[in-house]
Amino acid sequence: MTRRGIRAAVAVPTLGVLGVVLFWGLSGLPPFGNYHGIYGFLINHRALPQRHTTNAVTATVFDYRGFDTMGEEFILFAAVTGVVLLLRKGSEESDEAESEDQEPPEDDVRSDALRLFGMLALAAGALVALWLIAYGLVTPGGGFQGGVALASAFGLLYLTVGYRPWTRRTKEAALDPLEGVGASGYVVIGLAALISGLPFLTNLLGPGKPGTLWSGGSLSFINWAVAMEVAAANLILYKEFLEEYIVPLARRGG
């Protein structure tokens, strides 16, 4: 019997037991659609009068559990740092010839229609992403979602134009500071409250006018900081993994 076979033989009864316990626990939950969690109820009723934000989810993320989100943001930051450490080190080790003059492969897209469409889609995608971020406290959206959307829009540059224009426009020298500023911006906004003698992450700038861009006060700055962090982090990831894929391909003459 292979190791895998043994593992499967052990897994089936174990997972059977886990499944029974799991479903027993799930059957004790309030019936679907009848949950009356008090926190959600309170936030739904109090977020608008208290924080002047019409989007209760974003208010929860950046305010009611803002400290938690800060911790999560640093999980993201640490994970991206780990990826960069692993992959950038790898590319230095494995080759001697690779230096500044190393040419990325020529894979420029030659179809004008595709390039035009790609650029239009990039512009439209970036616009939607910025809208998601800017109105994150008003309508569905927010820094996390908008940041991912923004990074994806820039990913189109590689997909529809080519690798070289992509590397020219996404420089580590620009992305790394953006990521750092985004991550530390959150802490700075929190500390600003602390320095002025209020608890950490207190909303200093007042609640603002509900339903407008100027609602939520400090929350909108936290929102933009997170968006910057998430967008830069995702672009760094795309860049590192693409490099990992493209550079060996180029060396083999592919």
Place this chain on the structure above:
Amino acid sequence: MNFLAFGVAGWICLVGFYGAIVSKNLIHLALCLTVIQSSTYVLLLSIGYRKHGTAPIFKGVKLGTTAVDPVVQSLTLTDIVISVTVIALILALALDAHKKSGTIDPDQLADFHG
């Protein structure tokens, strides 16, 4: 029907675990982890659902309208974004393991001493 959403969450979790245990490939293993993780999203969102509830966004909606729970939604949305970067880290580790040992089969990696 009342139990369907919870049942789906439990089922996704178990399937993910099974896949992770019998996995022959580190990339497949990483994807199984995301499957297990996704079961928590389904569970959280179905717990927070309220009958005839709207999204918890009160732009143009009267305050006090029945809405689904915003707390579980915020947990889910931040976690989806963060899980992407954590999976990227796991995949980078898999790449590194492949560079050093030439294999991504967890069983063969166990025999490899670098």
